[in-house]
Amino acid sequence: MGGTSACDGFNYAADLTEVILPIRKALPFAGFLRIGEMPVWQDDAMKRANSSMQLTRAADYAVRVMIQLAILPSTERVSLPTLARATGAPESFLSKVLQSLARGELITSQRGQSGGFRITPRGRHAPMLEVIEAIDGAICLNVCLMHGRSCPRKTHCPAHPVWAKAQQAMLQVLSGSSISAMAAQASANRPGRLASGLNDLTPAAKAVRR
Numbered sequence: 001m002g003g004t005s006a007c008d009g010f011n012y013a014a015d016l017t018e019v020i021l022p023i024r025k026a027l028p029f030a031g032f033l034r035i036g037e038m039p040v041w042q043d044d045a046m047k048r049a050n051s052s053m054q055l056t057r058a059a060d061y062a063v064r065v066m067i068q069l070a071i072l073p074s075t076e077r078v079s080l081p082t083l084a085r086a087t088g089a090p091e092s093f094l095s096k097v098l099q100s101l102a103r104g105e106l107i108t109s110q111r112g113q114s115g116g117f118r119i120t121p122r123g124r125h126a127p128m129l130e131v132i133e134a135i136d137g138a139i140c141l142n143v144c145l146m147h148g149r150s151c152p153r154k155t156h157c158p159a160h161p162v163w164a165k166a167q168q169a170m171l172q173v174l175s176g177s178s179i180s181a182m183a184a185q186a187s188a189n190r191p192g193r194l195a196s197g198l199n200d201l202t203p204a205a206k207a208v209r210r
Contacts, residue, residue: 059135061089061097063179066131069107069119070183077116097135104134119179128182129174139174141167 064087069078080098084091098117101107106123110116123131133139142163144151154160 053141055132056136058093058097058100059132061087061094062101062131062135063128064089065094065097065101065117066106066119066123066126066179067183067186069117070124070179071187072119074119074121074124077110077114077118079116083117100135101131104130106131106134124180124183126179127175128177128179129171131179132174139167139171141170 065083068083068086072078078086080091080095083089083098084094087094089097098107098109101123102109102117105120106126108118108120110118129139140146144154144157144160145163145167151157151160
């Protein structure tokens with residue numbers, strides 16, 4: 001988990017449209033985009049896309065979960081079914097995402113009737129980059145950007161500086177977008193939605209609210 005430029009694998013690349021989508025969901029001019037929801041036209045466009053440079057669905061769900069948890073007070077826990085409904089993710093798949101977030105110390109989990117998931121202080125203030133890397137590992141747009149590997153074409157390849165510039169720009173955006181800031185903007189864009197979710201809180205959280 002980690003750095004802002006390390007690349008430690010071949011299987012991750014990020015589609016800028018999907019990387020920026022969670023940010024757009026929290027912006028005032030994109031208020032129609034709710035967590036777990038997506039306009040039909042955009043959903044269709046993503047299905048038609050045939051690109052390997054795409055954020056994984058697991059990372060996308062992770063960002064949605066983190067924003068959803070950060071909207072709530074730090075004392076409240078949320079059940080898996082509730083998070084699945086809020087993010088539009090299948091429960092079985094989301095469960096694995098939550099496990100990775102817990103291993104990264106971005107959330108905590110508790111079993112039992114009063115159990116559920118809760119965001120940690122670290123997770124609340126984490127940049128989006130840390131959330132994505134907790135799921136997918138370090139971002140790397142191309143093999144030539146990986147630490148510890150040297151491409152023989154690097155010194156004369158005109159594409160290399162373009163890849164490096166694109167990756168650096170993306171890392172800057174993701175590093176500068178915190179979960180807490182996006183959650184605050186989401187709350188401001190949708191006043192009253194928090195109250196509507198009280199029925200989905202764990203029994204212990206409801207007791208605290210009373």
